[in-house]
Amino acid sequence: MINILIVDDNPEKQKKIKNAITSVLSEDDYINVESSVDVISAKRIMNVKDINIMILDLYLPIRFEDGAVRDGGKRLIEELSSSRRYKYPNYVISLSQHPEQTQEFKEFTDEIHKYINYDTSNDEWMIELKKYLLRAVRTLKNDINHRTYMxxxxxxxxxxxxxxxxxxxxxxxxxxxxxxxxxxxxxxxxxxxxxxxxxxxxxxxxxxxxxxxxxxxxxxxxxxxxxxxxxxxxxxxxxxxxxxxxxxxxxxxxxxxxxxxxxxxxxxxxxxxxxxxxxxxxxxxxxxxxxxxxxxxxxxxxxxxxxxxxxxxxxxxxxxxxxxxxxxxxxxxxxxxxxxxxxxxxxxxxxxxxxxxxxxxxxxxxxxxxxxxxxxxxxxxxxxxxxxxxxxxxxxxxxxxxxxxxxxx
The missing domain is CATH 3.40.50.1580 (Nucleoside phosphorylase domain)
Known part of the structure; x- marks a missing residue:
């Protein structure tokens, strides 16, 4: 089973992302999609489930009721990478409509993730997301573990x-x-x-x-x-x-x-x-x-x-x-x-x-x-x-x- 987690506080954007996932991936791909609206709920999910692909908004609330903060996505990534409570995702896709935040995040993560600019005026972001998801899922499905004597x-x-x-x-x-x-x-x-x-x-x-x-x-x-x-x-x-x-x-x-x-x-x-x-x-x-x-x-x-x-x-x-x-x-x-x-x-x-x-x-x-x-x-x-x-x-x-x-x- 490949687990995908969407972390975004915008319901309309979440819906579009889910549509993009289901349009290129079928049930035969053994895909499970989870969603959260803030950092706290994302960590709660990742505390009990290994996430393979995380699609992350950068302007994100720590707690939903407190409203989004500029470095919410960055703070989530920082905690995931430093704590042994969570398995770090195989792939992280940042999907933000703020180019300056994307650049800051890019420098912070040392370009180890995929960065896509989200733009409501066109579907280019969706095309790019679909292509990347297909490649990521194909790689994950081909991830064979060979047990050897230890x-x-x-x-x-x-x-x-x-x-x-x-x-x-x-x-x-x-x-x-x-x-x-x-x-x-x-x-x-x-x-x-x-x-x-x-x-x-x-x-x-x-x-x-x-x-x-x-x-x-x-x-x-x-x-x-x-x-x-x-x-x-x-x-x-x-x-x-x-x-x-x-x-x-x-x-x-x-x-x-x-x-x-x-x-x-x-x-x-x-x-x-x-x-x-x-x-x-x-x-x-x-x-x-x-x-x-x-x-x-x-x-x-x-x-x-x-x-x-x-x-x-x-x-x-x-x-x-x-x-x-x-x-x-x-x-x-x-x-x-x-x-x-x-x-x-x-x-x-x-x-x-x-x-x-x-x-x-x-x-x-x-x-x-x-x-x-x-x-x-x-x-x-x-x-x-x-x-x-x-x-x-x-x-x-x-x-x-x-x-x-x-x-x-």
């Missing part, structure tokens, strides 16, 4: 303490101020032999798939990263994982999706709809190579300066199930294994939301991966003994992938 990696966490480990791994970490978004984002980078890997990171306001999907959508839209990564903690499957192991979600699904029914015996039964989302095969292959790096795995455990488990640190890749609630019931985990995916290695609350949002993101689409480290086994023994260690190991795996395995060209 950041190398976006990292999403579910909890603030998980975010802190990501921030500690980065250089020059600082908060970003985003227009129209009060959420907290942080920017930093890795420096690998002079090559800068730009990273943006944040954590959601709450746990769960809805929150993680929303956060992923926002960060992709605002920062256009090549990779989307989720780090954090998960509950592991006993016998397949150990405390602190980093589990890469080769694919994920919502274990609660489907239909709840009563079986023939009158017992509750859940019939799941399994809709898996897989990571890119190239990323999966990079993880497989990393799994063979025994020196790296030893260094991860040795470098942590707090409590660590007795077992060695491993990088595991397999299916991770996401659900709407924290599980402290091993029977529930076994039910997912028996009736959904028997190769399950971990269970948590966010990964499927991240994968879904990234898969269906606007172009250019990012590749995505989740790295969740094990801090419990979804049973009654759940505690925070290895929460810090798990948060740390997931970030170390991400850092290794970002520095040595991800491709940025």
């Amino acid at each position: 950041y190398d990696v976006a990292v999403i966490c579910a909890l603030p303490e998980e975010l802190e480990y990501v921030k500690k791994s980065l250089e020059n970490i600082h908060e970003l101020e985003m227009e129209f978004d009060d959420f907290m984002y942080f920017s930093g980078y890795y420096n690998v032999e002079g090559n800068i890997i730009k990273v943006v990171t944040t954590c959601s306001t709450q746990m769960g798939m809805a929150a993680s999907a929303t956060m992923t959508t926002k960060i992709i839209h605002s920062f256009c990263p090549r990779y989307v990564v989720m780090t954090g903690i998960a509950a592991g499957v006993k016998g397949k994982t150990n405390m602190g192991d980093a589990v890469v979600a080769e694919y994920s699904w919502d274990y609660g999706a489907g239909k709840d029914i009563l079986d023939e015996s009158g017992n509750n039964k859940h019939k799941n709809t399994i809709q898996q989302i897989h990571i890119d095969a190239s990323i999966a292959n990079k993880v497989r190579r990393l799994q063979l790096d025994n020196d790296f795995k030893k260094e991860v455990k040795q470098s942590f300066d707090k409590r660590v488990p007795e077992n060695d640190f491993e990088v595991i890749m397999g299916p991770i199930a996401s659900g709407a609630s924290v599980i402290a019931n091993p029977e529930k985990v076994q039910d997912i294994i028996d009736n959904q995916i028997r190769d399950l290695v971990a269970i948590e609350m966010e990964v499927y939301g991240v994968y879904y949002a990234a898969k269906w993101a606007i172009s250019p689409k990012p590749k995505f991966i989740a790295i969740k480290s094990i801090c419990d086994y979804a049973d009654t023994n759940k505690n925070d003994d290895f929460h810090d260690y798990a948060s740390y190991t997931s970030v170390k795996v991400f850092e290794k992938l970002a520095k040595e395995y991800f491709e940025y060209e």
